[in-house]
Amino acid sequence: MLFPTVDFAVFFLVVFTGSWLLRPYKIAWRWFILASSCVFYGWWDWNYLMLLFLSIGINWFLGLAVFRSLTPEGERTDASRWIVRIAVVVNLGILGYFKYFDFFVSTIADKMRSIGISVDAPILNIILPIGISFFTFQAISYVIDIGRGQWRKPLTLLDFAVYLSFFAHLVAGPIVRASEFAPQLDELPDPRYVRSAEAFMLIFRGMFKKVVISSFLAVQIVDPVFANPNAYGPMAVLWAIYAYAIQIYADFSGYTDIAIGVALLLGIRFPQNFDSPYIALSLQDFWSRWHMTLSRWLRDYLYIPLGGNRGSKAMTYRNLFLVMIIGGLWHGANWTFVVWGAIHGSYLVAERIVKAKWKGHELGLPPLLVKAMQWFLVFNVVCLAWVFFRATSVDEAFTLLGRLFASSGSAAGVSLLLVFVIVASIASQFVPQRFPQKAEVWFATWAPALQIAALAGGLVLVDALGPEGIAPFIYFQF
Amino acid sequence: MTSPERKPMKGGSGIPSGGRSPFNWRSLFEPFRPRREGTMPAGLIIVVMVLALCVAGLFDADSTLRKSNAKGDGWRNEIAKTVASVTDTLHINFFRNSIDDALGKNQGTKIDVEELLRRQVEAESAASAEAARKVPVLPAPTPATPMKIWVGGDSITQTFGTSFQRITQSTGIFTPTLDYHVSTGLSRPDYYNWPEHLVKDVLPANPSILVIMFGANDGQNMIGADGKVLVRASEPWMAEYRRRVAATMDLLKSPDNQRITIWCGPPPMGPGTKTRGMDLMSYIYWSEAQSRPWIQYFDTWPFFSDSSLAFSANLPNADGVVRGMRQKDNVHLSTVGGDRLSWAVIDRIGKLVNLKAGNVTPPAAQAPPASVVERTEIPPSMPGAE
Incomplete structure (x- = not known):
């Protein structure tokens, strides 16, 4: 079920009403939310629910096993460490099968062909279950947190099922931790004070970004140029790259806005996932503003366990680079995502080296000009990386980048309206x-x-300005 | 969210002021005074949401009906029809339609295929009808007298057409024109009327060869001639779709039988895509082309599938190197896939027209292997195509 649809509107009216009526009855409310989440997820394909239930069952059991293997003081034991490792391997194994099996097999087959060994690669054309990367990461964080002794009491199976399957964050995040979500299950929010204004604004803003801005940019320039870069000249290619930067932001942050707004109406507060990422003056700053819940997941469950910045400088740089490569691969099984991660990783390392070297040095330029130059550099590096993120293959990404230096080619798609939308979105x-x-x-x-009129007017406006039908959110594929 | 000083109420109350006083409709029109900044009681939120959705639903009734018709919503379609009928009677749809007019959206057309066909039939002589029973014989193009070739269709033609345009241009004997329109096909003439576009804009330029590809967006319900919704893949749907295909093919016949249309069937779609029924479409195109010599059906399916005719995103070209043929959506072709199809289509044209004056030998890195050939007969369904 997609958020900006009539189906979801009707579904949510029922869930909202039922949720507030059942809120005082803790168990009944939990079952109601779990059932609603199953309907929401099963709307795509009921078969996917089996996988979700499997993930819930396995991770709840492993979480309990980890907890029981801790010392009474909550200290780690060898057994708890092993169970955590098993949990990570099982979760990544399931994710790997669905997400990376074909990629792995075809890469091996290509390598063997290149040395003259012809193999018939067993490509399975596996359909990626929607949201698997998100709920798998949440499940891993739950088991690891218990293993670290950060949870003194594992969740009940029902609470864990509600946490992992909660429909607002199920398919595309934000990646909410059990420590943020579970306490809210026991609270009884007052139905007289629902934060409606914030929620309505978030939902409307999200719909406008997704349905109007993202769709417009995709159809107007991004899809045509990325599909056929050879047909376009430098002007169209440059604007297409900038347009994609805005498109993916509008698409993903739009979804997150709707998700946060929907949860807020039910009395659940999600963590912020975007904080104006395109105003960042450094890439480190960018990652503290873009997909914030993934950034902190990678930091807490990958960067820090790898050693973080506790070792030598070289080890810190290695860890940074590795985390970005793995972060890239999390998005999909394609070398384009590896290159995307490598660009971010390399720049983050370079940024640290330059900062360390120039510490205390003054350029002698006006601070505002320095900031403008920093912003320009960071924004364009991010846009450069997006080219690989969007392209079908690394070759196609280079073809597109090469067209930036072409002497001819169409400028179709570049219009005043397009430039206005991009500039206004950044501004x-x-x-x-x-x-x-x-x-x-x-x-x-x-x-x-008046609120009714404004909301109705907003819905009509979004529908009128948007395309016929709603394209799936970009991040659903991850 | 939580109120430390107040005990949570049981159930949701719909009282604007936050108390348990009876609901007063007049309070809806008075400025709201939230007890806590930015908040509202859950009960009142239900009222606001339901009414806002109802109002928006009334204003958007025509748009909702269009989408519902296309999706084939069953009982929901009946509701959409009823609501649209009410808003039409009350002229509430005027506002939304005015916005659509201002934006140039959903501009349906009154010209239908039957009318266009009637006009064409009247203009044709009996002699030309006789000539059209044979495959058109076109003069061989040369660099001095290049042949006009038009390529068009839906968004799949975007990549394919760009490759085709580039490659045909490089042969030195074609003057290509690319004309694709995303999200279009033959099922939604209210959204984009291809027959009308072909007659009004394409045929007057007198191209000798047309390369056309539809289907990817047509796997949806249609509105029949009597205004009824035809459920996708049902018998009435197939009859209507076949009628539209046949009529469009007839439109492409030239009075002097000097035009060939290469009608490309859609390629197989990958797993996880919502694009359905490509095998059925292919069958309809192929079977209708059989009785029309000026239409040459081109079977794209084997060029984008493995040896068992199942979808494959990565395939070897003639040089043996495996490359990605599709974009990440598993629907559209990659540039490599576009090149592969272009050379295959040029090869097919070469069997109908003498192309020896041009550079039509494909590089091995771009062309399909010689072992990949079109099927001689297209079945109505392919296992695993849905």
């Missing part, structure tokens, strides 16, 4: 947070009839 990220917050407070004081 909107520089608007201080207090302005939308003030708008939310003001909106909440409107007469309900």
Whole structure:
């Protein structure tokens, strides 16, 4: 079930009403939310539910086993460490089978062909279950957190099932930790004080970004240029790259906005996932603003266990680079994602080296100019990496980049409206947070009839400005 | 979210002021005074959401009906029809339609295929009808007298057409034109009317060869001539789709039988895509082309599948190197896939027209292996194609 559809609107009205009616009855409410999440996920394909249930069962059991193997003081034991390792291997094994098996087999087959050995690769054309990367990462974090002694009491099976399957974050995040979600299951939010203004704003903003901005940029320039870069000249290619940077932001942050808004209406607060990433002045800053819940997952469950910045500088750089490569592979089984991760990893390392070397040095330039140059550099490095993220193959990415230096080619798709949308989308990220917050407070004081008119008008506007039908969210494929 | 000083209420109350006083409709029109900044009682939120969705649903009724018709929503389609009928009667749809008009969206056309065909039939002489019973014989193109070739269709033609345009240009004997329109086909003339476009914009330029590809967007319900929804792949749907295909093919016949159309069937779609029924479409195109010598059906299926005719995203070209033929969506062709199909189509054209004056020998890295050939007969369904 996609968020911006009539199906979801009707589904959510039922869930919202049922949720608030059942909220005081803890067990009944949990079963109701679990059933709703199953309907939401099963709407795509009921067979996927089996995989979700399997993940819930295995990880709950392993979480319990880890907890029982800790010392009474919550200290780790050899047994607990082994069970955590098993949990990680099992989860990554399932993820690997669905996500990387074909990639692995075809890469091996290609390598063997290159040395003259012809093999018939057993490609399975496996369909990737929606959201598997997200709920698998959440499950891993739960078991590891128990193993680290950060949870003194494992969740009940019902609570764990509600946590892992909660429909608002199930298919494309944010990646919520059990420590953030589970305490909210026991709280009883007051139905008189639902944060409606913030939620409505988030949902409307998310829909506008996804349905209008992302779709417009995709159809207007991104899809045509990335499909046939050879047909386009430098102008169209450059704007297509910038447009994709905005498209993927609008698409993914749009989904997250809707997810956070929907959860908020049910009295559940999700962590923030985006914080104006395109205003970043360094790549480190960018990663503290882009897909924040994935960034901190990679930091806590990969970067720090690898040694983080506790060892030598070389080890820190290695860890940074490795984390970005693995982060790239998390997005999909393709060398394009590896290159994308490598660009980010290399630049993060370079940034640290340069910062260390230039510490205390002054360029003698106005601070504003320095900031503008930093912003320009970071934004363009991020855009360069997006080319590999979007391209079908590394070759196609290089073909597209090569067209930036072509002497001819069409500029079709580049229009004043396109440039305005891209520039306005970037500029909107520089608007201080207090302005939308003030708008939310003001909106909440409107007469309900006026709020109804505004919401209805917003829905009609989004539908009219958007394309016929809703394309799936980009991040569903991850 | 939690209220430390108040005990949570049981159930959801719909009281604007936050108390348990009876609901007063007049309060909907008065400025709201939230007890806590930015909040509202759950009960009132239900009222706001239901009414906002109802109002939006009324204004958007025509748009919802269009989408519902295309998807084949069953009972939901009946609701959409009823709501659209009410809004039409009350002229509520005026607002949304005005926005669509201003944006140039959903501009349906009154010209239908039957009318276009009637006009064409009247203009044809009996002699030309006789000539059209044979495969057109076109003069051999040369660099001095290049042949006009048009390639068009839906979004799959975007990549394929760009490759085809580039490659045909490089042969030195063609003057190609690319004309694709994303999300189009023959099932939604209200969204894009291909027959009309062909007659009004394409045929007047007098191309000698047309290369056309539809189907990827046509696996959806259609509105029949009587206004009824035809469920995808049902008998009435197939009859109507076949009628549209046949009529479009007839439109492409030239009075002097000096035009060939290469009608490309859609390639197989990969796992996880929502694009359905490509085998059925291929069968309809192929079977309708059998009685029309000016239409040459080109079977793309074997060029994008393995030896058992199952979808394969990675395939070897004539040089033996395996390359990615599809984009990440497993629907559209990659540039490599576009090149592969282009050379295969040029090879097919070469069997109908003398192309010896041009450079039509494909590089091994771009062309399909010689072992990949079209099927002689297209079955109505392929295992695993759905």
